Amino acid sequence: MTMPWQYSQLLPILLLLATTHTIVAADTQQQPIALAGCPDKCGNISIPFPFGTKAGCFREGFEVTCNYSFNPPRAFLAQDSTFHIVGYGNYSANYSGRNYVDVMNYSQVPVELLDISASTSELRGYGAVRSDCIDGYSKYDDHLVKLQGTFLGWNGPKPFLLSPLRNVLMGVGWNVKPKMVLGGSIFTTTGYMLACLAYMRYNVLTNGTCTGRGCCQTSFPPERDVNFTINAFSVTFEPQKLLDDNDGMSTNSPCSYGMIVESSWYNFTSEDMFGRMVLANKYPRGVPFVLDFAIRNGSCPTEGQQPPQDYACISGNSNCAKAASGDGYVCRCWDNYDGNPYITNGCQDVDECQHPHLYNCSSGSICKNTPGGYECPCKSGMRGNGKEGACSENFPLPAKVAVGLAASIVIIVLMVMTHQLLKLKRFYEQNGGPILKGVKNIRIYTSKQLKQITDNYKVVIGEGHFGKVYIGRLEDKQEVAIKKTIEVDETSKQDFIDEVIIQSGMRHKNIVRLLGCCLEMDVPMLMYEYVVKGSLYDVLFKNKDNVPVDTRLRIAIGSAEGLAYMHSSDVKSTIRHGDVKSANILLDESFTPKISDFGTSKLLARGKSEKTEWVIGDKSYIDPAYLGGILTQKSDVYSFGIVLIELITRREATYDDKRTYVTNFIQACQEQKARNSIDNDITSEKDIVLMEMVSEVALECLKANPEERLDMREVENRIIHIIRKSEQHGQDRNYQGNLRPNSEVPLLKPGEK
Numbered sequence: 189m190t191m192p193w194q195y196s197q198l199l200p201i202l203l204l205l206a207t208t209h210t211i212v213a214a215d216t217q218q219q220p221i222a223l224a225g226c227p228d229k230c231g232n233i234s235i236p237f238p239f240g241t242k243a244g245c246f247r248e249g250f251e252v253t254c255n256y257s258f259n260p261p262r263a264f265l266a267q268d269s270t271f272h273i274v275g276y277g278n279y280s281a282n283y284s285g286r287n288y289v290d291v292m293n294y295s296q297v298p299v300e301l302l303d304i305s306a307s308t309s310e311l312r313g314y315g316a317v318r319s320d321c322i323d324g325y326s327k328y329d330d331h332l333v334k335l336q337g338t339f340l341g342w343n344g345p346k347p348f349l350l351s352p353l354r355n356v357l358m359g360v361g362w363n364v365k366p367k368m369v370l371g372g373s374i375f376t377t378t379g380y381m382l383a384c385l386a387y388m389r390y391n392v393l394t395n396g397t398c399t400g401r402g403c404c405q406t407s408f409p410p411e412r413d414v415n416f417t418i419n420a421f422s423v424t425f426e427p428q429k430l431l432d433d434n435d436g437m438s439t440n441s442p443c444s445y446g447m448i449v450e451s452s453w454y455n456f457t458s459e460d461m462f463g464r465m466v467l468a469n470k471y472p473r474g475v476p477f478v479l480d481f482a483i484r485n486g487s488c489p490t491e492g493q494q495p496p497q498d499y500a501c502i503s504g505n506s507n508c509a510k511a512a513s514g515d516g517y518v519c520r521c522w523d524n525y526d527g528n529p530y531i532t533n534g535c536q537d538v539d540e541c542q543h544p545h546l547y548n549c550s551s552g553s554i555c556k557n558t559p560g561g562y563e564c565p566c567k568s569g570m571r572g573n574g575k576e577g578a579c580s581e582n583f584p585l586p587a588k589v590a591v592g593l594a595a596s597i598v599i600i601v602l603m604v605m606t607h608q609l610l611k612l613k614r615f616y617e618q619n620g621g622p623i624l625k626g627v628k629n630i631r632i633y634t635s636k637q638l639k640q641i642t643d644n645y646k647v648v649i650g651e652g653h654f655g656k657v658y659i660g661r662l663e664d665k666q667e668v669a670i671k672k673t674i675e676v677d678e679t680s681k682q683d684f685i686d687e688v689i690i691q692s693g694m695r696h697k698n699i700v701r702l703l704g705c706c707l708e709m710d711v712p713m714l715m716y717e718y719v720v721k722g723s724l725y726d727v728l729f730k731n732k733d734n735v736p737v738d739t740r741l742r743i744a745i746g747s748a749e750g751l752a753y754m755h756s757s758d759v760k761s762t763i764r765h766g767d768v769k770s771a772n773i774l775l776d777e778s779f780t781p782k783i784s785d786f787g788t789s790k791l792l793a794r795g796k797s798e799k800t801e802w803v804i805g806d807k808s809y810i811d812p813a814y815l816g817g818i819l820t821q822k823s824d825v826y827s828f829g830i831v832l833i834e835l836i837t838r839r840e841a842t843y844d845d846k847r848t849y850v851t852n853f854i855q856a857c858q859e860q861k862a863r864n865s866i867d868n869d870i871t872s873e874k875d876i877v878l879m880e881m882v883s884e885v886a887l888e889c890l891k892a893n894p895e896e897r898l899d900m901r902e903v904e905n906r907i908i909h910i911i912r913k914s915e916q917h918g919q920d921r922n923y924q925g926n927l928r929p930n931s932e933v934p935l936l937k938p939g940e941k
Contacts, residue, residue, distance in 0.1 A: 219536050221306065221528045231260035236306040236528045238483075238500065247500070249347045250481075253298065264298035265313070269346045272297050273337040273422075274316050294335065302476050306528040309481055309511075309518040310351065312450065314474030317467045318366070318423040321443040334468060337373065337422035338448075340479065347481045349514045350418040350448070352408040354478035357382040357423070359404045359446045360460055360467065365426045366404075366446030373422055381418075382406050383426070386444075393458040403456040417514040423447060443467075450476045482511035482518045503527070503534040505560075524560045552579030612708040619676050619707040620685040630692045631704035638706040638713060642670055650722075655711065659718065667718040668703060675711050684712065690763055691786050698750030700774060700784040719774035719782055724831070727775060729840050737875040739779050740835045741911060744882065746781040747773050748904035751828060754783070755821045755900050764819065768827035769809040769841075770834050808841040808849070813894050822894035828903065829889025836879050836886065838867035850890060857883050874914070881910040 221236035222228035226245035228235055230252065240246030241254045241263075251266040265271075275294025302312040316336035340348040359366035367380035384404035398405045423446040445460075445467045453476055460466050483500045488508035495501075501508045501519035506529035509520050521527055521535035528534035540546040540562040541555035549555045549564035553574020556563045564574030572579040612635065625632060633641070641660040650657045655672030662668060676684045691702035691714075704715040721727065724743060727735060754763045765772075765786065772785040807815075809830045811823035830841050833853050842849045856865050862883040863876050870876055885906045888898045898906065 219527050219534065220531065221534070223531060227254075230254035230263035231258070233263045233301055233303060235263065236304055237531050238306075239304055247483075249484075252301070263301040265301065265348070267296070267298040270299050270340050270348055271338075272299060272316055273335070273339070275335045277333045277335055299338070300473060306519075306530055306534075307521060307526060309520075310354070311348075311479050311481060312476045313479060315448055315477040316474050317471060318425070318446040319443055319465060319468055320361075320364075320425050320445075321464055334465075335422070337420070339420045341419035346419065347484055347516075348419070348479045349482075350421060351478040351480045352418065352513060354451055355448055356405045356407050356451050357384060357446070358398065358449050358454055359384055359386045359444070360402065360456065361386055361444030362388045362402065362441045362461065364404075364444035364446070366423050366444075367426055368448060369422050369424050370418065371420050371422075373424075380424075381421075382408065388461075393461065395457050396455060398454075398456045402458065402461050407451070419514075421448065447475050448477050450478050480512050480514070482514065482516035484511075484514065484516035486517060487515075488517045500530055502532055503529045505535040505537075522560065548575070550574040550578045552581075615709055615712075616707045618681070619709075619712040620681055620688070621707045623685055624688055624705070624707065627689055627692050629695070630688070630702055633704050633706045633715070635706055635708040638670065638715075641668070641715075645670075660715070669716045669718045671714045671716065673712050673714055687786050688714070694754065694786075696750055696753045698746045698781055698783060699753065700782045716784070719784075720777050721775040721779070723771045724773040724775060724781065724834075725769070725771040725840075727779075728770060728834055728838055734869050735838070737870060737872075737878055741878070741882070741907065743773070743775070743779060743781045744832060744835055745904060745907050747783065747831065748828065748900055748907065750781065750783040751824055752900035752904050755824070764821045765824050765827075766819070767806065767809075768824050768831065769806050770831050771806075773831065806843075808843040810843075811894070812847070812892065818894075820894055821899070822897045825889045825897045825900060825903065826894070828900070829886045832882060832886040832889065836867065836883055837865050838869065853883075854887060854890060857887055878910060878914055881913075882907060885910070 220228070221234060222240065223237050223245055226237070227241050230241060231254070235241060235252055235254075237245070238247035238250045239252050240250065241252050246252070249269060253264045253266060255262050255264060273294055274297055299313040299315075302314065304311040315338060317334070318336050319334040321332045338350075340346060340350065357366060357368045363386070365383060365385045368382040369378070369380045371379060373379070384400075384406040386400060386402055386404040388402040393402045397403070425444060425446060441461045442464055443466065447454075447467075460470070486496060486498070486500075488510065489495045489499070500517075503519070503521070505522045505525045506519055507522065508517050511518055519529035521529050524538050524540070525535040526538050527536045537557070537559050538546070539557045541557045547555050547562050547564070549562075551574075552570050552572075553564040553566050556565060562575075566572050566574055566579035569582060570579040571582050621632070624630075638660075639645070641662060642658045643660075645658050647659045648656050649659045649669065655674075657672070658670040660668045660670045673684065673687075674680060688702070688705060695701070700719060701717045702714060703717060706713040706715075724747075727733075751765065751768065754765060765783065767785060768783075772783065774782045774784050776782065809827040811826035813820075813826075814823045830850065833839075833850070834841055837853070853865060856862050862880050865883075866876055866879045870879060885898070885903060888906070889903060891897050
């Protein structure tokens with residue numbers, strides 16, 4: 189659904205008056221990142237060239253494995269060149285001499301990817317968390333150690349190196365000194381590059397900071413040349429003197445942790461200090477770390493030199509740069525261009541005008557994108573350059589006066605229009621428009637459109653429960669019924685929305701279709717298909733024409749089928765009508781019944797009842813249990829039982845405190861005198877027998893205990909069974925094909941469900 193057309197026409201004018209400049213922007217289209225015909229995704233991760241998952245889709249050393257055993261699939265660097273060693277070990281007895289660990293088991297696992305950036309020549313992967321946990325309660329008890337080592341090159345140089353600028357070493361624990369050891373060894377604390385100390389006493393912790401109290405971190409030394417390479421590393425712990433046993437920290441905080449992690453990613457919290465293997469459980473796939481990648485087997489060609497045959501920077505608008513760490517080179521898009529410089533046409537112009545933080549145009553100018561940049565021409569009537577300075581006016585005074593007068597007139601007209609449109613908008617929102625505009629199967633009409641459809645509400649065809657009903661005609665000449673509903677306020681707004689939502693989902697030949705609604709009025713209007721013969725109440729009690737038994741049975745079956753559809757149309761919830769009566773069953777030219785008037789319909793959780801203090805509906809048809817505050821779908825069954833009585837007797841249902849109407853009928857049936865109550869117009873013995881059998885179905889609907897009543901599908905099948913039984917006994921062969929509206933409904937014996 190869309191907002192009424194008046195709002196959409198006014199909005200551009202109001203924006204033109206309110207804004208000081210207009211930004212002209214073009215849609216940014218998705219640019220290719222992989223070679224033609226190659227997959228560019230693995231699960232949720234983009235795979236840009238030079239990476240790839242299939243043969244012919246990646247440069248040597250950049251192979252990615254897409255593991256489809258996960259959902260969604262996960263991406264890993266090829267294990268033959270880049271992998272983690274993850275293992276478990278222990279040490280015991282002499283704490284002071286634990287420089288080596290007895291390895292219990294270890295495994296080689298590939299590096300899992302988080303993302304790849306071709307434009308910055310970086311990727312992020314998951315790295316393991318090293319942990320050291322005391323198994324007992326003393327500083328001399330056994331320790332369980334989770335080990336990790338990472339190898340970024342094996343059997344020769346590989347594209348990947350640890351980024352010294354984008355990672356830090358972190359330690360978490362009550363007395364821990366983690367070290368980053370070069371060479372990937374998981375067994376020694378010697379030969380380390382980085383170290384830090386986390387020491388904590390008396391539970392003095394500060395969440396969000398990592399300054400040594402329970403958490404420490406250190407970066408690669410800034411004074412060191414960044415052109416060193418790290419292609420294998422691990423995190424180990426140097427033994428530290430334990431706190432006194434009576435401090436209690438070794439018991440409450442048995443584990444220490446160390447990790448190489450992306451800068452500013454980890455946010456320390458005191459919860460990570462207490463418990464066993466907390467960080468390992470918190471990050472089961474590991475923590476992110478950043479790798480630089482480069483084309484290691486080459487260098488940037490000098491100016492004027494022909495690039496080698498396997499040169500990687502093949503996109504236009506790109507250049508070559510020395511690798512951030514290690515040997516080789518990387519490809520970069522030019523300034524103001526973005527994309528993948530490793531593929532043809534991978535670097536595309538950035539539209540700065542779509543991103544206000546990328547351009548700086550002064551007031552009075554308009555941003556216009558250009559290849560590799562942008563311009564800021566001044567608006568019409570102004571001079572200067574908005575990129576170099578301010579724009580100044582060159583508009584003459586008489587022209588300003590004329591424009592001012594014209595603008596004043598426009599503003600007055602807009603104010604009047606705005607007032608009227610705001611009024612319509614207020615009604616639209618008050619009547620649930622923001623919610624109902626997303627409902628399928630209905631159309632929201634404007635008040636102007638509805639006035640045209642009804643010819644200014646010229647013909648009234650009836651009065652419903654809440655107001656008048658008008659005849660209307662759509663552009664395709666289809667006749668419709670326009671019903672004025674209740675006045676909606678905050679207390680009744682949800683009820684009205686529920687009514688529309690319920691009806692919009694009802695698509696059945698025995699249910700009146702809701703075609704649309706108009707919400708721009710103090711009292712909303714609903715548009716239905718027009719049903720020509722009016723209601724069953726009118727046919728039975730206002731007209732004098734004879735109603736044949738086959739017509740009555742067809743009406744009963746169709747009405748039951750429509751109600752059964754309502755009761756079973758939703759899987760998670762069910763719908764009850766709440767006001768079933770002959771006046772709410774409409775008939776078309778073929779006497780096909782259609783259930784209408786859903787003003788009291790509600791969604792109920794499947795199999796549940798609803799308690800209510802407000803009883804709405806015609807008391808002549810209402811379920812006694814509903815009068816007691818309990819509402820279920822069996823309440824509809826009870827009301828339908830009274831409709832069956834009306835079809836049998838052609839006597840209008842009435843209400844009194846003793847419920848005489850229903851009591852007399854039940855008593856007559858129990859005394860085998862049901863035929864005395866049958867409509868006098870029914871004289872054929874075979875028709876009288878049919879009506880007696882329908883009376884038995886009505887009695888099943890009217891049982892005092894709702895749980896003992898039939899459901900609507902059983903009611904429908906019982907009546908169909910009566911007809912079939914009559915046919916089988918040769919009482920009336922003429923009913924076949926006329927009385928059963930749904931040939932797929934199975935034949936049931938009495939009492940079957």
